[in-house]
Amino acid sequence: MKSAVIVFPGSNCDRDLAVALEQVTGRKPEMVWHKDADLPEGIDFIGIPGGFSYGDYLRSGAMAARSPIMRAVKDAADRGVPTIGICNGFQVLTETGLLPGALMRNAGLSFVCRPVSLKVENSQSLFTSGYETGQTITVPVAHHDGNYQADEATLDRLEAEGRVAFRYLEEVNGSARRIAGILNDTGNVLGLMPHPERVIEAAHGGTDGRRLFEGLLETVAA
Amino acid sequence: MKARVFVTLKPGVLDPQGKAIHHALEGLGFAGVNDVRAGKLIELDLADGTSDSDIEDMCRKLLANTVIENFRIERLEHA
Numbered sequence: 001m002k003s004a005v006i007v008f009p010g011s012n013c014d015r016d017l018a019v020a021l022e023q024v025t026g027r028k029p030e031m032v033w034h035k036d037a038d039l040p041e042g043i044d045f046i047g048i049p050g051g052f053s054y055g056d057y058l059r060s061g062a063m064a065a066r067s068p069i070m071r072a073v074k075d076a077a078d079r080g081v082p083t084i085g086i087c088n089g090f091q092v093l094t095e096t097g098l099l100p101g102a103l104m105r106n107a108g109l110s111f112v113c114r115p116v117s118l119k120v121e122n123s124q125s126l127f128t129s130g131y132e133t134g135q136t137i138t139v140p141v142a143h144h145d146g147n148y149q150a151d152e153a154t155l156d157r158l159e160a161e162g163r164v165a166f167r168y169l170e171e172v173n174g175s176a177r178r179i180a181g182i183l184n185d186t187g188n189v190l191g192l193m194p195h196p197e198r199v200i201e202a203a204h205g206g207t208d209g210r211r212l213f214e215g216l217l218e219t220v221a222a
Numbered sequence: 223m224k225a226r227v228f229v230t231l232k233p234g235v236l237d238p239q240g241k242a243i244h245h246a247l248e249g250l251g252f253a254g255v256n257d258v259r260a261g262k263l264i265e266l267d268l269a270d271g272t273s274d275s276d277i278e279d280m281c282r283k284l285l286a287n288t289v290i291e292n293f294r295i296e297r298l299e300h301a
Contacts (some may be wrong), residue, residue, distance in 0.1 A: 075240065
């Protein structure tokens with residue numbers, strides 16, 4: 001699996017994501033700078049990492065979503081290339097319009113940084129096939145703007161179509177229906193606030209994130 | 223030519239910052255504040271002849287996230 005990790009000024013989880021991808025796939029991802037207009041040839045997977053791209057100016061993810069590389073990412077995602085946005089990456093994907101809704105300031109106003117319990121709501125996606133539906137996993141969050149909001153019709157559609165991939169099992173940030181991660185309508189784009197790349201080996205204090213990358217690799221390689 | 227763009231949260235969208243400001247005002251003893259909503263003011267210095275539709279385009283494509291925000295444009299012709 002040949003993967004690309006997009007790097008913006010202010011990304012700070014790009015290396016964590018690259019290490020996770022290399023450990024699981026055995027292949028170093030291409031690190032792609034936000035000013036590049038094109039992705040490398042033959043990319044099977046795109047990762048948009050966490051961080052604080054452009055210092056969260058205007059709105060979290062707003063500036064990054066308009067950078068040159070995002071046009072290429074959008075084209076690739078529209079062609080069906082699996083694309084994940086983690087934390088700031090999720091914010092970038094909503095700002096780009098690849099995922100519905102918006103991520104607003106946490107309801108408690110505080111930056112939340114701790115491991116949280118998540119329920120895997122749908123294990124039938126490209127990204128979640130390594131889990132069982134209904135499984136509880138523990139993955140850290142670290143964000144100020146993770147409060148997922150969308151209009152009721154959109155939320156109902158996400159639920160009805162099985163596009164809520166992960167849900168918090170506890171109150172974290174005020175997200176509508178405790179949504180932690182969602183899929184696009186074709187199932188090849190996932191955005192989530194928790195950081196699976198931070199729990200891939202025992203030394204991290206947990207390995208619940210590793211199955212996401214392993215499941216993805218199995219599906220993409222199949 | 224200058225223009226001001228006011229970006230505000232849509233009605234019904236939860237505004238945690240507005241709520242916190244509201245609580246702080248009450249904490250300072252200001253009675254009679256029914257609600258607070260926080261937004262943004264963006265000032266643009268534009269080439270003469272920039273059309274309304276150009277400014278609207280700027281708002282839709284970047285300045286406001288129309289999923290959650292409304293915007294209002296105020297032109298200051300001779301400022």
